Amino acid sequence: MDRLERLLSRPTAKPYRSRDLEASETPFLNANGHLDFAPDDVENPKNWSKARRCSVLMVVNATFASSSPSGCFESIANDFGVSVEATGLVITLFLLGYCFGPLFWAPLSEFYGRRWLFYYSFTGYLAFNFLCAFTPNFGGLLVGRFLTGTFVSSALSNAPGVLADLWGPIERGNAMALFAMMTFAGPALGPVISGFLQVTKDWRWSFYVLLWLGGVTEVLMFTLPETLASIVLYNKASRLRKLKIPGYEDVKAPVEVTDRTLMGIFKVALLRPWKILIDPISFLVAVYVSVVYCLLYMLFTIYPIVFQQKRHWNAGVGELPLIGTIVGAFFGGMFVFWNSARDAKRTLAGWQRKPEDRLPVAMTGGVGFMICMFWFAWSGEYNSVHWIVPTIAGVFLSSSILLIFVAFINYLTDTYLMYAASALAANTIARSAAGAAAPLFTQYMFNALGVGGGGSLIGGLAALLAPIPFIFYWKGESIRVKSKFAPTAPAPPIAEKSEQNGQQQGLNGAQARDVQSLGSTVSTTVSEEVAAGRAGAIADDDQLRTATGEIIETEKDLEKHQRQNHDHSSNGHVVKKETDG
Numbered sequence: 025m026d027r028l029e030r031l032l033s034r035p036t037a038k039p040y041r042s043r044d045l046e047a048s049e050t051p052f053l054n055a056n057g058h059l060d061f062a063p064d065d066v067e068n069p070k071n072w073s074k075a076r077r078c079s080v081l082m083v084v085n086a087t088f089a090s091s092s093p094s095g096c097f098e099s100i101a102n103d104f105g106v107s108v109e110a111t112g113l114v115i116t117l118f119l120l121g122y123c124f125g126p127l128f129w130a131p132l133s134e135f136y137g138r139r140w141l142f143y144y145s146f147t148g149y150l151a152f153n154f155l156c157a158f159t160p161n162f163g164g165l166l167v168g169r170f171l172t173g174t175f176v177s178s179a180l181s182n183a184p185g186v187l188a189d190l191w192g193p194i195e196r197g198n199a200m201a202l203f204a205m206m207t208f209a210g211p212a213l214g215p216v217i218s219g220f221l222q223v224t225k226d227w228r229w230s231f232y233v234l235l236w237l238g239g240v241t242e243v244l245m246f247t248l249p250e251t252l253a254s255i256v257l258y259n260k261a262s263r264l265r266k267l268k269i270p271g272y273e274d275v276k277a278p279v280e281v282t283d284r285t286l287m288g289i290f291k292v293a294l295l296r297p298w299k300i301l302i303d304p305i306s307f308l309v310a311v312y313v314s315v316v317y318c319l320l321y322m323l324f325t326i327y328p329i330v331f332q333q334k335r336h337w338n339a340g341v342g343e344l345p346l347i348g349t350i351v352g353a354f355f356g357g358m359f360v361f362w363n364s365a366r367d368a369k370r371t372l373a374g375w376q377r378k379p380e381d382r383l384p385v386a387m388t389g390g391v392g393f394m395i396c397m398f399w400f401a402w403s404g405e406y407n408s409v410h411w412i413v414p415t416i417a418g419v420f421l422s423s424s425i426l427l428i429f430v431a432f433i434n435y436l437t438d439t440y441l442m443y444a445a446s447a448l449a450a451n452t453i454a455r456s457a458a459g460a461a462a463p464l465f466t467q468y469m470f471n472a473l474g475v476g477g478g479g480s481l482i483g484g485l486a487a488l489l490a491p492i493p494f495i496f497y498w499k500g501e502s503i504r505v506k507s508k509f510a511p512t513a514p515a516p517p518i519a520e521k522s523e524q525n526g527q528q529q530g531l532n533g534a535q536a537r538d539v540q541s542l543g544s545t546v547s548t549t550v551s552e553e554v555a556a557g558r559a560g561a562i563a564d565d566d567q568l569r570t571a572t573g574e575i576i577e578t579e580k581d582l583e584k585h586q587r588q589n590h591d592h593s594s595n596g597h598v599v600k601k602e603t604d605g
Contacts, residue, residue, distance in 0.1 A: 051264055051272050058278045059261045061253070067260065069189050069251045077190040077199075087210030088237065089153075089176060090118055092230050093169075094324040094463070095218030095343050099227035104162040112463030114169050115321065119460035121173020123453050126181035130449070131289040133182045137255035138189070139248055145178035146245050150238040157231035180207075181452070189251035201360040204430050208320075208353035208422060212346045215324050220340035254279040296443065297450035300509050305439055305496065309432050310451050312489045314458035316393065316428050319482060321462035323349065323418070326479075329470050330404040330414060345415040352422025359423070360385070360430055379438035380500040382431050386493035389427030394486040396421035401479020431493070439500075443509045 052062035061068040069077075093100065097111040133141045152175065155168035183203060191199045218230035250256050257277040264275050300306050323346070332342035363385055371377065400417035403409045433448065440447040470478040496503070504510040 051269065051275055053275075054278070056278070058281065059257050059264070059275050060278075061257070067256060069249075069253065069256065070191065072190070087180070087207045088214050089149075089172065089210075089234050090122075090214070091115060091211040091321070091324050092214035092218050092234060093227065095215035095220075095339060096222035096227035096230050098339065099222045100162075100165070103227065104165075106162055109464070109467055110162075112325070112467075113166055115324070115463045116460045117166050117170040118173035119321070119456050121170050121175075122177045122180070122456040123460070125174040125177030126449065126452060127294060128290070129178040129181050130185075131286070131293045133178075133185065133252070134289055135284075135286045137250050137252045138182060138186060139250040139255075141178060141182070142245060142248055145175045146238075146242060149175035150235070150242055153231060153234050153238055157228055157235060186251055189253060198361060198364065201357045201364070201430065204360075204426060205353045205357040208426055209350045211320070211324070212349045212353075212422075215327075216340075216343040216346055219338075219343035223338055223340045292446070293449065296446040297453070300440065300443060300447045301450040301454070303447075303507050303509055304503055305500070305507065305510065306436065306447050306450060308492050308496075309436060310454040312390075312492050313429060313432055313451060314455045315485060315489060316425050317455035318458040318462045319397075320425060321459040322466045322482075325463060325466035326404075326470065326475070327418075329467070330475055331411065334404070334475070335407055335411065345411070345418060348415045348419040349422035352419040353426050355419070356389075356423035356426030356430075359388075359427065378501065379435055379504070380497050382435040382438060383493040383497040383500070384431075385427050386431035386435070387497070389424040389431065390486070390490040390493055392420060392424035393428060394483055394490050396424055397479055397483035397486055401483060402476045404479070405474060405476035435496070439504060439510050441510075447509075 052060055052065070054060040064071060093111075093114045097108050097114075100106075100111045100114065101108045129141065129145065149172050152168045152171040156165055156172065159165045159168060187199050187203065214230075217233060218227070221227075221229040221233070250259065254277065258279050261275055261277040261280065264272060269275075301310060327346055328339075328342055331337050331345055332339065335342075367375075367377070367381075396417050400414050400421055403417055404414040433451070436447045436451060437444040469481075472478075473481060
């Protein structure tokens with residue numbers, strides 16, 4: 025029956041809208057008498073087929089556009105009569121849009137849902153790509169790039185939230201690793217295509233390709249259903265009230281009985297990230313990830329220097345070694361998959377994980393980042409060295425970058441728990457700003473220092489930053505105790521905690537097992553999200569769920585939770601002292 029319902033429902037009808045079917049079934053209510061998903065409910069996004077959920081992820085991935093014009097800087101400079109360095113603003117302004125867009129897309133998606141926000145934002149992205157493709161002057165191109173970056177950032181900033189909507193705790197780790205691999209593959213593939221287009225056509229063709237891809241994606245976008253659980257239940261409650269089922273004429277979704285406001289969500293989203301950014305863990309992680317992200321976008325200038333300016337390859341062939349970074353991202357993802365599976369087995373065996381257990385992956389990536397940067401720099405310095413040597417160095421450099429990125433994002437999530445959304449927002453803004461600066465100085469830096477010297481400078485900086493994950497692994501817990509945003513209350517045994525959380529939220533046994541298994545994932549969703557199980561954003565209280573899927577308090581509850589965390593931490597110390605005595 026479920027298969028038939030899925031087959032007959034329209035592409036966007038998830039939840040399906042069968043009036044006769046809904047009228048024949050008794051609505052499922054939670055302990056508070058509000059509408060909820062029944063076990064194995066076909067309308068629950070987490071119960072969709074894997075193919076359907078993966079197709080949603082493919083639709084919202086739009087990283088290709090960020091670096092695509094970097095392969096045809098010379099053509100842009102010649103057409104508009106500007107310097108090649110000035111054309112780097114085409115990438116810079118796009119990434120600045122990444123900084124600005126999430127500040128309002130994420131709150132809007134939590135209030136109005138994902139689906140319509142994606143419709144409007146992606147349509148805006150497509151429209152301003154026309155401005156980029158047909159602009160008569162350089163200023164128009166820069167304005168178009170900033171606006172396209174702002175609009176397309178909606179898909180990227182809400183991607184973690186979509187992951188939380190669609191995947192349970194066990195599957196979500198691999199889904200996040202796959203998404204991270206796509207975000208690395210997109211920027212690397214863009215310059216390769218635009219480089220060949222510059223050789224055979226001109227720079228405008230790179231934007232024609234973006235228009236074609238955007239047009240296809242726009243069509244697919246209209247098959248995108250709503251994935252946010254609170255909005256799905258709200259829509260279902262509205263339909264049920266129209267059916268006037270006896271005894272359920274006034275049925276309500278949990279979100280309808282909360283006092284949340286759009287201004288309240290914006291207040292939290294705009295103010296709290298800056299408070300958390302100055303927290304020691306958040307600040308040092310932001311510095312490290314910003315350097316790594318800056319290097320990622322420096323590569324789109326470094327590779328043409330090594331393979332085009334020094335070895336005199338053309339603009340198309342000279343970008344082909346970037347494909348090695350895609351291979352490296354795949355290797356990094358495979359390592360993450362293996363590490364996730366290993367941790368899952370250890371968790372089932374009774375291992376209790378703490379946030380610092382995320383850091384060995386970052387340690388591996390940090391050491392690899394340092395070594396591979398020196399390897400790439402000095403093998404690229406001399407033309408007598410075969411081209412495959414710096415290309416292989418780029419493969420492992422990309423793997424290291426992905427490991428650092430994924431490990432630190434998860435470390436922030438596990439450290440700040442209910443404040444993780446704000447911590448991730450601050451980190452996103454910092455690293456996007458660093459990436460935006462990269463095209464403006466990279467050419468000058470490598471002209472002055474050479475490939476070996478410039479790469480060694482980056483490698484030396486990587487060596488200075490490499491101890492950060494080791495320090496946090498050693499002293500991270502004591503640092504978290506002193507932070508007012510990082511809860512450090514003593515955690516009960518995993519099985520006991522899972523059982524308690526399941527009882528508090530009215531979860532069934534299978535959901536409680538999901539709670540227990542969350543510790544084994546590499547997802548960017550916070551560990552305490554499972555305390556609400558599948559309730560998430562539909563928790564029947566004053567909590568709101570952010571675009572990254574974490575539980576976040578309204579502003580009026582912020583101080584209350586901080587006091588509770590402080591009391592828990594104090595009680596934990598008292599117990600320890602009494603035991604020692």
